[in-house]
Amino acid sequence: LDYQHVQVPFEITLWIMLASLAKIGFHLYNKLPSVVPESCLLIFVGLIMGGIIYGLNDKSPPVMDSDIFFLYLLPPIVLDAGYFMPSRPFFENIGTILLYAVVGTIWNVFGIGFSLYGICQVKAFRLQDVSLLHNLLFGSLIAAVDPVAVLAVFEEIHVNEKLHILVFGESLLNDAVTVVLYKLFRSFCEMPAIKTVDVFAGVGKFFVVGLGGVLVGLTFGMTAAFTTRFTKDIRVIEPLFVFLYSYLSYLTAEMFHLSGIVAIIACAMGMKRYVEANISLKSHTTVKYFMKMWSSVSDTLIFIFLGVSTIGENHEWNWPYICFTVIFCLIWRALGVLVLTFFVNRFNVNTITSKDQFIIAYGGLRGAICFSLVFLLPDFHRKKLFIAATTVVILFTVFVQGMTIRPLVDLLAVKRQRESAPTVGEQIHIRFLDHLLAGIEDIAGHWGQYYWKDKLEYFNSKYLQKILLREYDQPKSSIVLLYEKLERKHAIELAEAGQLGHAASHPSLLCSGFLCSNNKTVVTDKKLVDTLNPDVLENIQEILARNLYRIRRTGPAYNRHTLPGETEPVERAKEILILRHKSL
């Protein structure tokens, strides 16, 4: 037996296996996940595992390593979040999100930090040795809402899109603020004296860390899109580039002390549109599936490790400090949301209702990021107190808030997410209104979001698409793409039903949508009018040719570089010529 040799991969595989099996286990009993959020169940599994390890070895079980968390577990989750981020609601509410993420987080950090310092002055609690700076440092790590925890809970309760994006967007973008404040206070703790210039440098850093992250992310995203232009002959490695470039953007940002989370989100959102147009349908399925799979496993591992790490002897249970931390976290968040929303509602037509405000405040869950940051603290005599307080705050928010938020959403009758995707007609009207509003804004001389969106779209179709897309001469409207997608889905379902022949009615129904969408394209782009008919004809010919060809041909077996069903267009054209020649 040679366990030493295979230990590292073997144990990693076993942990992932445990996580996956735990997930299967929960879903076998359908009742369980509908009452208790999966994150709670996983922490519970972790607690049991930790207890077993503690009982067997009689020493604290291993704590989740901060490096492993930040370098390997967090990126997949953030990538998944960024790649599947609904961009429309995100950009429509970007102002509000940024306000919550930046001002809200700073408010929380200082609020929690100063009031905990006040608690430390009470002699009965024996906490006089915790300085203001240490309290602020603790505040900076406990204040930030955690994207992993928020996602885990909010994706199960299906609140309306705007509410979801407000909480979730805040949890993602506050990373820049958290990184800056945490590092600032940590370096202040180690400095003998703090100068005014250091404080100003800290403020300047906000912009560097946040905007730098965006810049790094966009650079890698555009490079990824550009690279996928050239993968036509080796479809198999297409999905790889999506993962490689986004991971590189995260690592590069971390290397330069920028916000890795912001970078990977900018990368994912930037490349998505172009990559999707360049890669094949199967590659796209693989990318989607693998992202979901990876983030799901990461998320499971994080919660299990959170549970495991809770067991052990690295805690100092000073209950007054811990209880006041929980209370202050709740109070300051509620106050912050109330005050900020007051300003937001004054400047917006679509106000945030008081119900929504309550859910935003209540949904401020803490999670593994706080946990990893507290372990990264430099050693000082009260570190164990901070660890204990962080653990309790996380468990409180995940268990109490996470389990009660669903009944509360039901009780308050918070507006839910709409169940169905928008119809083709709706999409056309939304698009139409966008153009209309952009025109009105232009005439009124008001440079609002529609104006900028229109300009960006123009820049995109004029320059970016030509560089980044493989077939840039045939830009397809998103509605046509949607139509194709619906058609394909419908066809698969019909095929599964084995009734392909009787399907004459459905396409004609959708066809009106297709025509509509073409008319729509005409409104915005007059050039298409003349070329429409030859284009359609050519398209049909091309597709006919491909079908005639493909049906009687399959790729060679077990070739590592190609998948079945990919044939050379040149070869194909030749064969078709031969066929036609024969038939004549």
Added chain:
Amino acid sequence: LDYQHVQVPFEITLWIMLASLAKIGFHLYNKLPSVVPESCLLIFVGLIMGGIIYGLNDKSPPVMDSDIFFLYLLPPIVLDAGYFMPSRPFFENIGTILLYAVVGTIWNVFGIGFSLYGICQVKAFRLQDVSLLHNLLFGSLIAAVDPVAVLAVFEEIHVNEKLHILVFGESLLNDAVTVVLYKLFRSFCEMPAIKTVDVFAGVGKFFVVGLGGVLVGLTFGMTAAFTTRFTKDIRVIEPLFVFLYSYLSYLTAEMFHLSGIVAIIACAMGMKRYVEANISLKSHTTVKYFMKMWSSVSDTLIFIFLGVSTIGENHEWNWPYICFTVIFCLIWRALGVLVLTFFVNRFNVNTITSKDQFIIAYGGLRGAICFSLVFLLPDFHRKKLFIAATTVVILFTVFVQGMTIRPLVDLLAVKRQRESAPTVGEQIHIRFLDHLLAGIEDIAGHWGQYYWKDKLEYFNSKYLQKILLREYDQPKSSIVLLYEKLERKHAIELAEAGQLGHAASHPSLLCSGFLCSNNKTVVTDKKLVDTLNPDVLENIQEILARNLYRIRRTGPAYNRHTLPGETEPVERAKEILILRHKSL
């Protein structure tokens, strides 16, 4: 700048990126890969990279770590090979493959070892200090044909299926022999005296290592199939199990000093059938795609690293020894193939032609496994000579043989692989003949391969499927599955062409195939006759219901645990009831 922190993942990502970009680069110029095999180009890139590193640092570039190779780079390639192994030709030629793999490899090891020992006796070469045991040890690592190198070359030249499976199967299964002989000679080198009992223990080990590997692999494969029975509610993590279980089988086999390659192949071949029936279509695409992607990247990295590791100062250039190694490798392999094929042809109707024999002998490429094994040798004063000889043999086989084998195949007019997949009619006839032959064998009292195959099939449908498949009460003939697959593919293509309505002719054509296959099933399983009609009706009803439902419903956005298009059957049934109620 904090490079230290992200160094490990950053450098790994960069290496993978380099490998992927190199692949894209080759395929941009279509002419290049058709003349020079990709493996040669990659080694060449590696040589250049190694040269640059050597020039800049003035010290030998890093050598590929044997642990990294065996634990991380080799498994994906072998898994891909095993999962996509065409099982029919493999099992039809299993006897011949085993003969080549076991007897052939032993023949080569002793042939090369003894003749090199002979060379060492020539005083002019100054090699008298290399003992017989060291020569045999060297023979054991240089004799084995490398699956990675064979795959890389053979998948580009498309020889006929039988020839391919003979070379490729041998290269995979000889791992057990190589492992045993290599470890045996290595321990003999360190022993003061060798007893007869040790030699006999070595012979016994063959069976333990090989059969143990098969056992470990099958165990994990069956567990994987069993696990995927329960993943219906979380489709997202289905692909994960395929990878986790096969990797675990490899690691477990390595841990017990069994053959990891044999284990992972047994695991992949064992689980494939059941896993494919259990998991969803999208999961299946992901599994296929990711396996190809992973093995492609591994393979690229291996060849680049081979190139990089060649540059440096850890070689001892004793040219007589090196040249005779190359010559003996060629001669003994050619002799072995000739002798073994003589016996094979005496007992088989389907003889191996002399052209095929030549290609089998010529296709004995060496690769990264030899290279990793030679670095794993214990330190002794002639290790550098062995490293140099191994490097030269690998480069010679990959470059000279790899580049000339394609022209030779053309020149000799070796029978090529058939281009198209077998038609439905052919499949039916093959299946029919199988049953017929099984019956004839049974009557004749001859327990040949058809008899055993039939028994295995019976055992499978009677017991295994009931345990391992989710929907075991509806066993589908492989022909029906094929029909469904063809239908689905056809539907997608029609949808892409936007002509779903005009497709009435095609299904009726295939329908005859469908009926045939049903008739076929009737021949083998009389129970189906009575239940056929209600079954079909029920099926159609179920599918109709699903379609009616799905078209107007889309899943909620950004949920990490589900992908769009998966709906609850209970919910679905409810909706349909409501709909029907309304229409009445």
